[in-house]
Amino acid sequence: KAGVTQTPRYLIKTRGQQVTLSCSPISGHRSVSWYQQTPGQGLQFLFEYFSETQRNKGNFPGRFSGRQFSNSRSEMNVSTLELGDSALYLCASSLSGYGYTFGSGTRLTVV
Amino acid sequence: GENVEQHPSTLSVQEGDSAVIKCTYSDSASNYFPWYKQELGKGPQLIIDIRSNVGEKKDQRIAVTLNKTAKHFSLHITETQPEDSAVYFCAASINGGSQGNLIFGKGTKLSVKP
Numbered sequence: 362k363a364g365v366t367q368t369p370r371y372l373i374k375t376r377g378q379q380v381t382l383s384c385s386p387i388s389g390h391r392s393v394s395w396y397q398q399t400p401g402q403g404l405q406f407l408f409e410y411f412s413e414t415q416r417n418k419g420n421f422p423g424r425f426s427g428r429q430f431s432n433s434r435s436e437m438n439v440s441t442l443e444l445g446d447s448a449l450y451l452c453a454s455s456l457s458g459y460g461y462t463f464g465s466g467t468r469l470t471v472v
Numbered sequence: 473g474e475n476v477e478q479h480p481s482t483l484s485v486q487e488g489d490s491a492v493i494k495c496t497y498s499d500s501a502s503n504y505f506p507w508y509k510q511e512l513g514k515g516p517q518l519i520i521d522i523r524s525n526v527g528e529k530k531d532q533r534i535a536v537t538l539n540k541t542a543k544h545f546s547l548h549i550t551e552t553q554p555e556d557s558a559v560y561f562c563a564a565s566i567n568g569g570s571q572g573n574l575i576f577g578k579g580t581k582l583s584v585k586p
Binding site: 365392393394396403404405406408409411416417419451453455459460461462463464465466 | 504506508513514515516517518521561563567571572573574575576577578579
């Protein structure tokens with residue numbers, strides 16, 4: 362059974378650019394969540410999607426957005442990148458809403 | 473909002489010893505408490521979870537206890553092995569975890585010395 366797949370694994374962007382990260386959940390999982398992980402702030406919740414609808418959102422600026430497609434795949438977008446956006450972005454999926462399974466993440470570096 | 477504090481930040485034990493990691497939460501409405509293990513270069517892996525209607529749960533060498541009155545929960549690992557070395561995170565959720573908004577502790581780096 363394939364796990365949660367995130368692409369790309371590594372990304373380097375310049376300040377001011379925008380970036381799109383992709384997440385393919387475990388087959389059959391309809392809930393997809395996104396988290397940002399940094400050494401200083403730890404793991405912080407960004408947003409959660411279920412059946413293409415955003416059900417919950419964390420305390421991040423509007424530059425962070427996401428969407429979910431009908432096949433449950435999800436993307437998150439960060440516009441006008443800042444140096445502080447450098448982080449590991451993690452996607453997690455769940456069948457029932459409990460027991461989220463995380464992917465290995467996308468390491469974003471903003472220079 | 474919910475706040476989760478985790479202690480200690482680092483923990484070193486000898487192989488075969490037990491390890492205990494403790495977390496406290498602030499929102500009495502929290503009702504779902506998972507524990508994750510993160511190895512270098514990987515995403516967090518769920519190792520055990522507990523819901524607020526249960527006081528204790530065990531899975532082989534791993535156990536979690538929950539004290540709702542004191543608002544704290546703990547992870548117990550017995551007979552530690554070198555492969556248990558990793559960063560462990562506790563988390564809490566007021567939605568039963570159903571809407572993804574897990575609030576995580578800052579993590580505990582566990583080192584098991586052979």
